[in-house]
Amino acid sequence: MEIEIKVPSLGESETEATLITWLKQEGEAVAVDDVLAEIESDKITMEITALDSGVLTRVLKKVEDIVEPGEVIAYIDDSVQPAAGASTAIDATTAEEPVKKVAEAVPVEAVITAPVEPKPVKQVAEASVKAAATSAGRKQERVPMSRLRLRIAERLKSAQNTAAMLTTFNEVNLQAVMDLRSHYGEPFKKKHGVKLGFMSFFVQAVSHAISKYPALNAYIEGDDIVYHDYVDIGIAVSSERGLVVPVLRDAHLLSLAEIEKGIVDLADKARSGGLSPDDLKGGTFSITNGGIFGSMLSTPILNPPQSGILGMHNIQKRAVVENDTIVIRPMMYLALSYDHRLIDGSEAVRFLVTVKEALEYPASLSLDL
Known part of the structure; x- marks a missing residue:
């Protein structure tokens, strides 16, 4: 049969x-x-x-x-x-x-x-x-774009053409986060079976900031604004086929360990080609980390129809002033791109400052301040 x-x-x-x-x-x-x-x-x-x-x-x-x-x-x-x-x-x-x-x-x-x-x-x-050989013996190669690459190009250009996109910048002192990872990293891994990375802190910080500024978690649909009472964060992952943004569901309800496990699972599936359609649909806010490739500063492009995306960058030791004293601290530039049609500049700036403060004083996340 x-x-x-x-x-x-x-x-x-x-x-x-x-x-x-x-x-x-x-x-x-x-x-x-x-x-x-x-x-x-x-x-x-x-x-x-x-x-x-x-x-x-x-x-x-x-x-x-x-x-x-x-x-x-x-x-x-x-x-x-x-x-x-x-x-x-x-x-x-x-x-x-x-x-x-x-x-x-x-x-x-x-x-x-x-x-x-x-x-x-x-x-x-x-x-x-x-291949087209030239008189000098050189050649050109013409390779059709994959459907995924075509779709990426289409969506990115659509975001630029549709949204009134603007980017605001800040920098964050990650000494407190690094101290926590250094002190608790080993017992965390033994208990949960996953490494305590930076991304889980950023996801929690973003979720905390969204609770104060929900417009960053909303989007425009026609003449309406669609708000969400949940936070589904898209995590940009680079694979050999191109950039994909699988979604971490209900990020605002997850512990650091649950976030780390969820990110590892999504990244593994993205790189092995195992993502399902459900892994990609939805998403209310996105985070992209160009720092893993050495990027110092960039302006991330929105992931339509979302209204906000946070760009992380590489960590560099720099001289900063604390209590009138020059000290060396691990610093990272942050970039928040947002849809100015929905989000005012002052709101975007305060959102990014809230993310910065949550990372510099991570105990505030557990205190729910």
Whole structure:
């Protein structure tokens, strides 16, 4: 009996995706949960896995084809079962000819190495590259943009064209946070199984500031302002496919440990291509950390339809004045970009000052001041 392999749901407002690779070929045996193919939508890359074991008999779509949710892209014959523990075993009586064709068409090395390629984007790009040699022996390469990169470009430009975007800056002394991490970092990791990083403090500080200035957690929709009584913070993550912003839900209710675990989980899924549509939808405010790449200062772009985004930067020891004395402290520049249509400059400045104060005096977060 042939079993249909269908494109899974892509989430809200996503109606199509691009098939970027087949990890199994016609005639290959597959086991339950084997990854058959990967597709890329405007937001994420998803794996299509086998729900039944058998032999992949018919492939209806090729690489770079556009596919839609629910569309049948292949069939599995479940009347032929692979040997236990061997997803690549082929039943010789029913699949001998397809296997022969695959073997003739694809070098053995390719069959062996394709499933363990770190990601298939490179294969797609190499297959699509058109080189133009010049008279000097130099060449140009023209590579089609991925759907994800196209979507990133579209959303960023839309944010600039739509919002009255403005950025305000401040700096924060992170000595208190570093002292807490130094003193409690080891017992924290032993108890919770996760490292105490900087991001959890920033998430809590932002959540605290939002409780005082809820407009930073709202957005404009038509002639209305949509407010939220919850804080879902998007954490910008750089992956080899581009920037994605998975969402940490109900951040205002989470402990430092819960925040750290949530961020690690989202980052791991983003880099392995395991994000689901639900991981990306929504989000009421965003945080981006250019400091991990060495950025000293930047103006982050809003993530529509959100009205605020906080930019973190690298930490540098600088001379500052405390109690009329020059001391060396770990300092970070902060940047808050906001939609001036909704948020007044004074409100944005006070919001950022509240974030700064919460980080410089982190005990205030537990005191709920």
